[in-house]
Amino acid sequence: MSPKGAKLFSLSIVLLASLALAACGGAPAAQATPTSDVLPPVTAETFSILAEGQVVPAQSATLSFQTAGVVETILVEEGQSVKAGDPIARLTGSERLRSQLTAAKLELIQAEQALDTLNKTAALARAQAELTLARAQIELQDAKEDREKLKYRRASDNTLDQIRADFILAEDFLDQVEEKFEGVADRAEDDPIRAAALSQLASARKARDRALYNLNYALGLPDPEDVAEAEARLQVAQQSVDDAQRTLDKFVGDGPNTDDLALAEARVANAKAAVAAAEAALADLELTAPFDGTMVANNLKEGEYVTPGVAAAQLGNLSEWKVETTDLTELNVVDIKTGAPVRVTFDAITDLELTGTVERIKPLGENRQGDITYTILIKLDDQDPRLKWNMTAFVTFEQ
Structure with a gap:
C-alpha cells in the first residue's frame, strides 16, 4: 500500500474507533438528548476500504519492434489518432x-x-506406367528364352539337324568333285579342263570345312562370355519389371502416383x-497499431538503430477511462468481490466524484515492500473530459 493510501486507511480506522468510543462512553443513555446531528451507529455494513489508484485507458499497449534495424520512416507522431493495423514506423530493408x-x-x-x-494427368500417367510394365515383361520373356538356349548347346534340335544335314550334303558333294577331278588329274597343269575341276574341288572343300565348323560349334557348349551376357540381360529385364510394377502399384484408384x-x-x-x-x-520491419487509439508517446527517431523488445511507442484508447489500484493487501482484498460498487475521487480534480464497479481482480498477488498486494480494475459509470492518464485516484470500496 502506498504512503498516501496507508494514511487514508489509518484515518478511517481512527474515525471508526472514535465513533465506537463515543457510543460506549460518556453520560448514561437515559440522560442523552437526541438531536438531528447525532451520527448513526457504526456497523459492519457501513465499513469501507480506501485505496489509492491511477487513471488508465480502457486499452493500452507498449509497442516495440520484433527485429533490430534502423528507423527509416516515422508515420505517426505523438498525439495523433490511429486505426487498428495502421503503420506507425518502418525500418530499412523492406x-x-x-x-x-x-x-x-x-x-x-x-x-x-x-x-x-x-x-489432372493421373489417368495418362497410370496408362504410361502400365505400358512400361508390359514392355518390360516382354523384354524379360525374351531374355529368359535366350538364356534358356544357352543352358546346354548353342543351337536347338531343329537348328542342329539342319546344320548336320548341310555338313552331310557338303561332304557328299566333295566326294563327287574329288572323283571327277581324279579323271583329269593327269592332264597338264595349264589344261583348262583340269583347272576348272581343281577350282570346283577347292570350293567343295571350303564348303565342307564351313559345314563341319558349324556342326562342331552347334554341338559344343555355349561360350562363357555369351552366358554372362545373357544372364546380365535377364537380371536387368527382371529389375525393370519389378520397378515398373512398383511404380504402377503406387497409383491408387484414379489418383496420381502416391510418391x-x-x-x-x-x-x-x-x-x-x-x-x-x-x-x-x-x-x-513495420510497427503497427494493434487497436484504435492515440499515440501518447513515440520514442523513435529516423536513422536511429533500434533493438528488439525495447519500448518504441505507447498507444492508448483514450475514449474510455478506468481506474487501476495495486494498493489492496491480502488482508482486505478478500472482502472485495467483482461487481462491488465503489466511489472514486481524484487528487487533481477535487470537485469530481464518480461511481463505478469492480471489473476485475487479478488473482496473482505481488510482493510490494513486504506486503502481498493485488491489482483491481475499476469500471467507471461515467466519464469526464478532464481525466488524464496516470492521474491519482482514491477508491472507496463500500462494504
Missing part, C-alpha cells in the same frame, strides 16, 4: 524482403500448378511456409 516475398509467391504458384497438373503426390504436396507446403516467413520478416 525492398530486399519484398523481393524475397515475390520470389516465394512465384514458387508457390508454380508448385500449386504442378500439383494441379499432376492430379509424386506427396512430393508435390510437400513442395506446395514448403512454398506456403516460405511465403509466410517472408511476410513475417517484412511485417517485423
Whole structure:
C-alpha cells in the first residue's frame, strides 16, 4: 500500500474507533438528548476500504519492434489518432524482403500448378506406367528364352539337324568333285579342263570345312562370355519389371502416383511456409497499431538503430477511462468481490466524484515492500473530459 493510501486507511480506522468510543462512553443513555446531528451507529455494513489508484485507458499497449534495424520512416507522431493495423514506423530493408516475398509467391504458384497438373494427368500417367510394365515383361520373356538356349548347346534340335544335314550334303558333294577331278588329274597343269575341276574341288572343300565348323560349334557348349551376357540381360529385364510394377502399384484408384503426390504436396507446403516467413520478416520491419487509439508517446527517431523488445511507442484508447489500484493487501482484498460498487475521487480534480464497479481482480498477488498486494480494475459509470492518464485516484470500496 502506498504512503498516501496507508494514511487514508489509518484515518478511517481512527474515525471508526472514535465513533465506537463515543457510543460506549460518556453520560448514561437515559440522560442523552437526541438531536438531528447525532451520527448513526457504526456497523459492519457501513465499513469501507480506501485505496489509492491511477487513471488508465480502457486499452493500452507498449509497442516495440520484433527485429533490430534502423528507423527509416516515422508515420505517426505523438498525439495523433490511429486505426487498428495502421503503420506507425518502418525500418530499412523492406525492398530486399519484398523481393524475397515475390520470389516465394512465384514458387508457390508454380508448385500449386504442378500439383494441379499432376492430379489432372493421373489417368495418362497410370496408362504410361502400365505400358512400361508390359514392355518390360516382354523384354524379360525374351531374355529368359535366350538364356534358356544357352543352358546346354548353342543351337536347338531343329537348328542342329539342319546344320548336320548341310555338313552331310557338303561332304557328299566333295566326294563327287574329288572323283571327277581324279579323271583329269593327269592332264597338264595349264589344261583348262583340269583347272576348272581343281577350282570346283577347292570350293567343295571350303564348303565342307564351313559345314563341319558349324556342326562342331552347334554341338559344343555355349561360350562363357555369351552366358554372362545373357544372364546380365535377364537380371536387368527382371529389375525393370519389378520397378515398373512398383511404380504402377503406387497409383491408387484414379489418383496420381502416391510418391509424386506427396512430393508435390510437400513442395506446395514448403512454398506456403516460405511465403509466410517472408511476410513475417517484412511485417517485423513495420510497427503497427494493434487497436484504435492515440499515440501518447513515440520514442523513435529516423536513422536511429533500434533493438528488439525495447519500448518504441505507447498507444492508448483514450475514449474510455478506468481506474487501476495495486494498493489492496491480502488482508482486505478478500472482502472485495467483482461487481462491488465503489466511489472514486481524484487528487487533481477535487470537485469530481464518480461511481463505478469492480471489473476485475487479478488473482496473482505481488510482493510490494513486504506486503502481498493485488491489482483491481475499476469500471467507471461515467466519464469526464478532464481525466488524464496516470492521474491519482482514491477508491472507496463500500462494504
